[in-house]
Amino acid sequence: MALNDPVTRLKILVFLLAGFPLAWLVVLAINSQLGANPVEFITHFTGTWTLVGLMLTLTVTPLRQLTGYAHLLRIRRMLGLFTFFYASLHFITYIWLDQFFDLHAIIKDVYKRPFITVGFIAYLLLIPLAVTSSNAMIRRLSAKRWQSLHRLVYVIAILGVIHYWWLVKKDIRQPLIYAGILTILLGWRVIRRQRAFYKSR
Numbered sequence: 251m252a253l254n255d256p257v258t259r260l261k262i263l264v265f266l267l268a269g270f271p272l273a274w275l276v277v278l279a280i281n282s283q284l285g286a287n288p289v290e291f292i293t294h295f296t297g298t299w300t301l302v303g304l305m306l307t308l309t310v311t312p313l314r315q316l317t318g319y320a321h322l323l324r325i326r327r328m329l330g331l332f333t334f335f336y337a338s339l340h341f342i343t344y345i346w347l348d349q350f351f352d353l354h355a356i357i358k359d360v361y362k363r364p365f366i367t368v369g370f371i372a373y374l375l376l377i378p379l380a381v382t383s384s385n386a387m388i389r390r391l392s393a394k395r396w397q398s399l400h401r402l403v404y405v406i407a408i409l410g411v412i413h414y415w416w417l418v419k420k421d422i423r424q425p426l427i428y429a430g431i432l433t434i435l436l437g438w439r440v441i442r443r444q445r446a447f448y449k450s451r
C-alpha cells in the first residue's frame with residue numbers, strides 16, 4: 251500500500267472519518283457520559299449514523315459525476331460497509347441491550363411501535379448488499395445483476411427516513427432534512443436517467 255498514492259490517502263482518510271463516531275461512542279462510554287439512559291443514547295447515536303452513512307454513500311455517485319473524479323467510487327464500498335456496521339450496532343443494541351433477546355417483549359414492542367418493523371426491513375435488505383460487496387461477488391453475479399441488486403439501497407434509504415419520521419413525536423425538522431437530502435440525491439439520478447434516455451432516442 252503506497253502512502254503517496256492519493257487514492258490510498260483518500261481511503262485512509264475516509265476510513266478514519268467513518269470510524270470516528272464509533273471511537274467517540276467508546277470514549278463517551280468509558281467516561282460514563284452516555285446520559286441517564288445509555289441504551290437510548292446508543293440507539294439514537296447508532297441510528298443517526300446509519301442514516302448519515304446511507305446519505306453519504308448515496309452522495310458518492312453524484313459527486314463523481316459532478317467532479318469527474320472516478321476514484322471517488324472506490325470509497326463507496328467502504329462507506330456502505332461502515333453504514334452496515336452502524337446499522338448492525340443499532341440492531342444489536344435494540345435486540346440485546348434494550349430487549350435482552352426476549353422474543354415475547356420484542357413482538358409486543360413491535361406491535362406497539364410499528365416503525366421498528368420498517369427499520370428491521372431496511373436492515374434485512376442491507377444484508378445482501380454487504381454480503382455481495384466484494385470484487386469477487388461482483389464478478390460472480392455479473393456487473394449488471396450486481397448493479398440491479400445494489401439499487402436496493404434506494405429502497406433502504408427511503409425506509410430509513412420513514413422509520414425515523416414515524417418514530418419522531420412532535421418536532422419533525424430532523425427527519426424532514428433527511429427526506430429533503432434524499433429527494434435531491436434520488437431526484438438527481440432520475441433526471442440523469444431521463445436525460446440519457448432522451449439523448450439515446
Ligand code: HEM
Pocket residue numbers: 293294295296297298300301304337340341344366368369370371372373376406410411413414417
Ligand atoms: C437501515 C436501517 C435503520 C436506520 C437508517 C435507522 C435509523 C434510526 C434513526 C435515525 C433513529 C433516531 C435517532 C435519533 O432519534 O436521533 C432510530 C431510532 C430507533 N431505531 Fe432505527 N434505524 C434502522 C434500523 C432499525 C432496526 C433494525 C431496529 C430494530 C429492530 C431499529 C430500532 C430503533 C429504535 C427502537 C429506535 C429508538 C426509538 C425511540 O427512541 O423511540 N432501527 N433509528
